[in-house]
Structures are given as C-alpha cells and as structure tokens.
Amino acid sequence: MHKLIVAASTVLLLTGCATLNNRSKKNMERGRETLDSIYTHYSVEGTCLLREIHPFAEEYKATYLASEEQANRPNPYAYLWPFSGTFSAVNALLEATNDKNYQQLLDTKVLPGLEEYLDTKRTPSAYASYIHTAPPSDRFYDDNIWLGIDFSDTYTMTGEQKYLDKAKLIWQFIESGIDEQLGGGIYWCEQKKESKNTCSNAPGSVLALKLFEATKDSNYFHQGKALYHWTKTHLQDPSDNLYYDNVGLNGRIGKAKFAYNSGQMLQSAVLLYKLTKEKSYLTEAQNIAKSGYNQFFQEFTPAEGSSFMLLKRGNIWFTAVMLRGYIELYKVDKNKSYLDSFQESLDYAWTHMREETGLFNQDWSGESKESFKSVLTQAAMVEMYARMAAARK
Numbered sequence: 001m002h003k004l005i006v007a008a009s010t011v012l013l014l015t016g017c018a019t020l021n022n023r024s025k026k027n028m029e030r031g032r033e034t035l036d037s038i039y040t041h042y043s044v045e046g047t048c049l050l051r052e053i054h055p056f057a058e059e060y061k062a063t064y065l066a067s068e069e070q071a072n073r074p075n076p077y078a079y080l081w082p083f084s085g086t087f088s089a090v091n092a093l094l095e096a097t098n099d100k101n102y103q104q105l106l107d108t109k110v111l112p113g114l115e116e117y118l119d120t121k122r123t124p125s126a127y128a129s130y131i132h133t134a135p136p137s138d139r140f141y142d143d144n145i146w147l148g149i150d151f152s153d154t155y156t157m158t159g160e161q162k163y164l165d166k167a168k169l170i171w172q173f174i175e176s177g178i179d180e181q182l183g184g185g186i187y188w189c190e191q192k193k194e195s196k197n198t199c200s201n202a203p204g205s206v207l208a209l210k211l212f213e214a215t216k217d218s219n220y221f222h223q224g225k226a227l228y229h230w231t232k233t234h235l236q237d238p239s240d241n242l243y244y245d246n247v248g249l250n251g252r253i254g255k256a257k258f259a260y261n262s263g264q265m266l267q268s269a270v271l272l273y274k275l276t277k278e279k280s281y282l283t284e285a286q287n288i289a290k291s292g293y294n295q296f297f298q299e300f301t302p303a304e305g306s307s308f309m310l311l312k313r314g315n316i317w318f319t320a321v322m323l324r325g326y327i328e329l330y331k332v333d334k335n336k337s338y339l340d341s342f343q344e345s346l347d348y349a350w351t352h353m354r355e356e357t358g359l360f361n362q363d364w365s366g367e368s369k370e371s372f373k374s375v376l377t378q379a380a381m382v383e384m385y386a387r388m389a390a391a392r393k
Helices: 002-016 022-041 080-097 100-117 141-158 161-175 198-215 218-235 259-276 279-296 316-333 337-352 375-391
Strands: 187-189 192-197 246-248 297-300 308-311
Touching: 022 080, 022 337, 022 375, 080 100, 080 141, 080 375, 100 141, 141 161, 141 187, 141 198, 161 198, 187 198, 192 198, 198 218, 198 259, 218 246, 218 259, 259 279, 259 316, 279 297, 279 316, 279 337, 308 337, 316 337, 316 375, 337 375
Parallel strands: none
Antiparallel strands: 187 192, 192 246, 297 308
C-alpha cells in the first residue's frame, strides 16, 4: 500500500506547490518526501496501521504510558499518540496545498487506521491508547484532544460535517474528565485521575475555541476561556510566563517545562485575543513567545558557517506543537523573527539530522543519532515543514 501513497504524494507535490514561493516550495518538498519515508518504513502490509519505530523490534517498550502492565505487552502497532501524528502531518499538508488528494489520503489511509483505536464499549466513546481488538487500554484526555483539534482543522478546511461531528464526539469525552477537584481542569488519564496536566488543559482550551469558531456555540467559548485561565492560575511559572507540566490532586506541582505546553497556551492566548480583542491576551502571548524562544533555542555554531539560534534537543513532536503557537502569533503581530529561527533549524536539520533512509534523529545539531526512529518524530517533521510552507506563502 505504501507505494500507492508515495506515488500519490509525488503527484501532490506537482499539483499543490504551483502557487508557493521558493521557500515554501522547498518546505513542501521536504514535507512530502518525509511523508513518503513514513509510509515506506512504518507501514504494516494489509492494514492502515503503522509500526511505532524503525527498525521494528518486538522488545520495544513505550515509556509514556500510565500503565506498566500495558507497556510490557508486545505491541506490533504504534500506540494512538504516535499514530495520531500522521493525522496532524497530512492535515498540515492539506492546509499548505489546498489539494484534495491529501483529504483523500486522510479518508482512505489515516482515518480508517485511527478508527482501529476507537473504543465504543466504554462511555462516553473515545479513542483508546491501543487498538480496540487488543485487551482494553487506558484512554488519555490529551490524546483525544489532539485528535479533536485535527478534526476541527479538517472541518475548517473542507466544510464537511463528518469531521466536525468527530470533534464534538471527542469533546463529550473531554467534558467527562473535568470536575471540581482543584477548582476545575481536565485530568490526564481516565483510568488514573491523579493529576491535571497542562498537556490536557492547554490544548483543551485550543480545541474548545476552535469548536466555538466552527459552531458559534458560546458554550465552547466559555469552556475554552475557563480552561485557559485555570491553566494560567495553576500551572504558570510567574518568573518567566512558561508552564509547568502538571499539578497533582495533592497540590504538588510537576515543574518540568515542555515546549508543547507553553506552545499551546501561546496559541490559546492568541485565539482569545482574536475572539475578544482584549490586548492582555496578545501581551500574554508575546511574553510566552519571548520566554519560550529563550528556553527552547540555543546559540549554535556549525563547523561550516555562522552562528545561529538552533532548537534544543527534545521531543520533536513537542516542538511541532510549539510551532503551532508561534505561527498563530505571527498571523496577528507579523513578527517573523521567531519563524525565521524555526526555519534555520529546519534547514539545518534537513542536511544534518536526516539519514539516508529519509528519517530524522532528534538532535537538531546532528551530533547524536538514535538506533530506533519513532514514527512520531517523522510525522512531526512533516508537520513543521508543511506548516512553515503555509505560514510563509
């Protein structure tokens, strides 16, 4: 099946990039090539599912699950979170090209694979962390929120009700993860309601605001605004405006700072500014952007050129989600300096972080490599190249 995908995406390159400038064309080509590499190296013959790592290893153990028992099971397919990265990636390509062939790819490859994770046995229905034909797996609120955002974006681009219906179904599940513990907020995991995390509440706000834009139902707006302010109150570090990871029900703060958490609060702040025209939200977004740049970039001097600000090594998908926030801000304040730095990192990555297989490592400097390449990393690179192509048309 992956040969068909490769051929299709080659056609897309020719039809979708005609109106793009040279920089956007290059980003588009790189996104397309990386998507081809995903389907070449991670496809599972006879299915719409993907492997999680390349080369595939039976002994692989996911480190991001809530259940040790689940992590210890041999799983031939990617978990929901890594698989969902391809939804975001193809969505970003669709946005960049306006080519309906990418929608066809969603409808015939990505979304049929995604449905393998849909759990309708428990109520409300939601996407589980592993396929529904396996033993029951945990259901994460953040995993579902990322999907809801993607479905909302697909609806915005296509106007087709089926995508909005999925986003609204997901929101019903998200609402089931909100209670009055800690004064509100969304839990991380349905089966282990021990903490409320920025990674569920910040994108929860973004999803609610996108649903408001799609439906004009004011309930979504009020929920999105409430989640933004709950997260700001409970999880922002006032010293730099960035965001901690989580707060336990015992009130203890998990103080790790990840790129996607602050990036989603950045995006939510911009969306609230666009909807309310209250300057405080724009100021907040710009403050987060400045601190995020200082936190997640570093000065780097390559062997063959001048110094520039390079993204620090970390989870590449976290970086891709952070980029969404910076692009949202750029649409409003037109300050291109942050996107210029993302572009420099992406340009350097293409020649230093990428291997002959077409797959990327996680070290932006190219100095270290991983034996196993995650499909989520590759999907995140597709997303970033495509989003930059769209942002700078």
